[in-house]
Amino acid sequence: MPENVPSPLLTRARQIVGDDSRLLLPPPPGANVSGFAVRPTPAVLRPSSVEQVLELVRAFNTPGSPPLYAVSTGHNWGLGSREPVHGGAVRVELHGLDRIRRIDTDRGWAVVEAGVTQRQLAARLADTGRMLNVTASSGHTSVLGNALDRGVGLRRQRVHDLVGLEVVTPEATLARVGWWPGDEAAGAPNPHGLGPSLLHLYTQSDLGIAVAGVIRLPHRPEAQRVLRLTFPAENLRRAVDTFRRWQAQGLFQGVLKIYDTTSASSYGTRDTAGHLAHLSVGGTPAVADALTRIVTDEAEASGLFTAVHRSDRTPPADDDVVSRVIEAGHSGNTDHHEDMLRSAVGRDAPDVDSAGGGWIFFLPLVPYTGADVAAALRLLDDVHARTGIRPGATVNALDPDVVDLVVSLRFDRSSAERTAGAHRALDLLYEMFTAAGYLPYRLDIEHASWMDRLSDPVSLDLVRRIRTALDPNRVIAPGRYS
Template identity: 30%
Template sequence: MNSSSTESAIAEWVTILGESGVVKAGAADYGASTIGTKRSIPAVLRPANRDQVAEVLQVAQRWQVAVYPVSTGNNWGYGSANPVEEGCVILDLSRLDRISNFDSEMGVITVEPGVTQGALRDFLDQNDGDYLVPVTGAGPTCSILGNALERGYGITPITDHFSAVTKLEAILPDGTLYRTSLSELGGAEVDGLFKWGLGPYLDGLFSQGNFGVVVSMTIALAPAPETVTAFFFSIKDDARLEALIPTVRAVLRSLGGSVVAINLLNSQRMLSMMTPFPEDKAVNGVLPADEVDSLANSHGIPAWSGVGAIYAPKEVARAARRTLRRLLGPVTDRLVFINQRKVNTARRIAGLLPARLATRVKGMADTLSGALEIMHGTPNDVALALAYWRSGKLPEPGQPKNPARDGCGLIWFAPLVPIRGNDVRRYIEMIERICPQYGVNPLITLTTINNRCFDSTVPLLFDRRDEEATARANECYRALYEAGQKEGFLPYRLNIDAMGILNTGDSAFSRLASQLKAAVDPNFILAPGRYIPGSSVPRSDEL
């Protein structure tokens, strides 16, 4: 697109949104990103309602200027608020932050893009909403809607967040409003209670797609259970992992109603939560195996740690604990159950201990308390400290963490791995082989997203101030993807620099997705390049 078209469009957007609704001088600030990529952003648009979103898109069509919507822009590790392609105007939807249609009896609620995990928690607390927020480790400032559209997940009872979406409304690229057929027929209430609607399921096009700007979403909330009990387990010997993996699958199959997700973390991932990065011990940015072992021993960290939660009435929770002991006991070295009462007891005990030991016990209690908050559906930023392990400056206590703003270097590699012992071993060997070649420490988490499949999150941490380290981290991602493609471990989600992965080959998927995009958005003005193969075409004034 040429600059005159962009300037003409911006002039019209100022008329629609007002001077305060169009950011030009500070547009570059939106380009801060933990992955080290920075796009050219001509302007940022900040509409206050869906009508303004529709008018913005109509102007974009008229001038053929590409726009890229973000909910809050806190998509850390995947590109933050940056568009896939250069020169897109950012459509910042954070001012659309209404919460409405809360049905406390049915447990459904409607949110706009700017509604964060923290805002939803506050709303439920103020309106006697005895439900859990679908939290993630990204923290209180991140969008509920944005995470669901990216198919994010957590460890609260509704693990798959897009599965909780019962209906959505979106502004199509021509400015018209999309609603599902049940709502169009007058059944808005039942539409919010039943995910699949009537006729073809089109809502899925808006998940990891660029077919419209989603302006509201109705989600089902998990009711707060009578009890939430965390359980922690570990194995000291890495060789026992193959025996543990099928047991994890057996736990989910046996206790699927009360235990919905389990995390497994390797020793390096646990170290990143418990100690600053020992730069003086690293070789080319990577901790040698003997240093990892030494640090793990000094902090009492086993080869693999596991965590999950029981969501159930008291009598069911007691039975679940017995089942967990029966299944996990033979294949683990340690299994403990923790609730808030036990954490409070640990804090009281810490006050009676010598200073050094008290600090350690209190730190452990604080970590456990943060984990329990997440399990109770209360967001916090405890997990965000990971992003600061290699670079970035932690904000002052009480201030929200923002890894993009604070200089952190982080790229997420998030492949799917079958819950089978031999597959997990092949996967771990792949990560441990490739990451050190690029100066990246192999921090591995495996999270069950059902009883068949893990999603593994591997944070590629690097010093963002170092251009060479940034380049190596991006090369590491590409090497992991290519190796994973051969081994069968492909990501469930892509960062803005990896979207080209879907733009290779002439598959039926690629052709259909591109044909649908061309039909809905013939000028390709909405989020060009985002997930849809072949969706990037020259603007008319470039031909």
């Protein structure tokens, strides 16, 4: 891979972006909050329009050009931030494409460019009947960037929000895949289109650069509150099975979150004894009241819980950062999100990678049974015993059958020894969880080679052949799922 950008290409790139501040050469020395090796990056390009992205791809589709690696806002903290997998790629940062092109709160969708942040879109939806399915990460993260990595919001996985993409292909054409609203009559979202569905060819993908997308906007419940249930660690199995039944029978909506003590304190809530579950109930006011009563009665009858609090009567304390983020987040509001980011990594969004404390994610899916969740948490105890690092765990119950177990490693990045220890713990997590059948659904930049271990070989070969057909000159740099 070329180490430098040939100078005629640089001249052309500078002409395209049209402003010296939009081409960094070489970029300032990077760092990432996970302490992963910094990849040599010959240049960073910051286009401000779709036309510029098209022109850049056209210019780089020439022999001897380094490949392009796209990020939206580049805040993929815990998985590698804005680093590519391999050194030598020119990074294309799309935060300058920040237009909300169209929004329809009646039909429930927004057309957003790659740099549109969740805070920006959430603000546009305040006081409407629609909301954004926000994640628990910073308000400054990209809606599209997160959806492209198949991230998870408080209401559901972002893949369920994403219905269409506008993609610059390696041959510099602009393709719209999935569903796109018509100019005259918008129609109804159909992410699959007719025939083979192309939308997810471009998520967790290095087949093109996504410049815009269509995001569905859930209806805002007329009444909504979050119930907080605490329970001791010894009740975990039965509590999880109980939540599963409630979720399957529709007693609450969205993603149920359970924090253990380590995880709660990592994200900014101290003094939790045992586990704390947050579940959101909503609907018409009568439905919200009825569900609250049913859940409260069920919780009491089960004898598993030490306390049940409802956010409308006992709002979270000012220093209970996690509960405040979740309560606001379930109604599509990111007002408290930066507090949680600061608690987790000690810095605000712009400084997380340069100066934030060490942070790594490991993200496996686990069957939603008490036995499986307990077994997965026991693996974390083993990692603790073997490395001295206690991973935090948040159970994100996505639906009545699937848990996204968010494992976080928090460490002191100023210590080389502690950083190496965290990386050892991460390797162990991959080995142990995979051996138990609990496979990750997102990879970090150091474990991209696990694609070979985790994928069906014939299907992986098919994807690689599709890549060769679509990008024979390797204009787009290999990603984490290559």
